[in-house]
Amino acid sequence: MQRRTASKNGGPRDPFRFFPAELNILIIKFLRNKDLHNLSRCSKLCYLLCFPRRFDKSAITLTNGSIGLFQDGGLCEQYRTAIRSIQFGKTIAGKVLRPLGTDQEIAEVITQLRIWTDALNIFPRVQELYVSYKILPVLENNVYTAVMSAIAVQPFYKDLQCLEFQVSKDTETGDPRRYEDIFTSLLPEDRDFLGQKISKNEVDALIRAKLPELSSLTTARISVDGICTPLISSKTTFWEGSTFYYVPLTRAPNLEDLWVETLTVSSKPRSNDPKPNSLKNYKERLYSDPGHPHHFTSLIKLHYTADGIPSKNEIDALPETFPNLEVLEISQLELSRREDGSDTSLEDDRDGMHRYDGIGKLKHLVDVTMPWPAYEDAGPLSPGYLSGWIYRWIRDEARNLDVVAFEGTRYVVGRRDEIRVICRVGAAEVEVDLRGDTTVSRYEDIVPENYY
Incomplete structure (x- = not known):
């Protein structure tokens, strides 16, 4: 019944x-x-x-509510060891966040980060950690040092396989003593968490001293407003930006997959902005032995979103810094694609013909995606011309190439074309396949040509 x-x-x-x-x-x-x-x-x-x-799925997002569930006596206390992936709050990528308008709002961010990092020790078997926050630039050094130092003492630290930092920096004006003003307004426990102001000349060495080896880390992602390029070598003459985000990666001997992106188009330099640091200062901050720059020999995949087209010097740095790359993807921020103006990265290579020649030194490279290599004043480039570049790479040392793609904005008189040109490399020829907002008839020549 x-x-x-x-x-x-x-x-x-x-x-x-x-x-x-x-x-x-x-x-x-x-x-x-x-x-x-x-x-x-x-x-x-x-x-x-x-x-x-x-x-x-063994994943949670840290909030006040979720933390309470897993604390001693909480409803989920018995599931602590099941958690493998943790995310700080809600991801900030692709979202427009309102400015941090008051000291109280800034203090709330610091308090939240302290609570989240304190809660990490509840979960002993985490393998993936996704950190995101928005902060004022004047607090950037201290906040990152505090968060990364807290991560480094967790029981799961040496088991981390994936680590991501998404940092959005709020615009800031006013007195450089702003840090002290904010610091005095914080709760005592938040002041202990943040610490006294860390200068840009101290932060790299301080982080390096605090971090043990990340022996299990295989994937890392850094998304930071205005972060400096990862394309640096012993021949690079200038460096600017926040180098300390790369320091943990120099402690990861098994890192295979690296994503680096800047979240916004960097602002134009102002007359009172400091000059870029010299290479000597950069190497002294980032590397424990300045005479021997770090080589990411374990890395096989690099994804880099650039604020503009990489210069010849940046591309030439690839073989030294990332000698074993198999997959290389360099993209251009959508906003920077649409900017007018001259291509300053052509200063060291006026005709642009040899801009990407450094790729030919990557012996293990199989798949590569590069930005369309010209702004408006450089004139149009045909896929046939670009295929000549590929022939040079193969004739050099990149004999394992399989697929090459160029994507971005192609300037033609009176219009812009958003395109993607894919070249499939065969044993005897380079096959050019046009895709995107374009047609064959819009090019003068698509037959591969040899430029050696």
């Missing part, structure tokens, strides 16, 4: 109250996530039955 599923007053009854526990578990085990979510809202019993399934 079938049991009634409605109560005497017509309300729904919970069928799980009549099933054996084993049967309830089997039913819930095969529900889809959406159905599981809906079922969990039916009753307290359904919620308790469905709750463990929320952690099948």
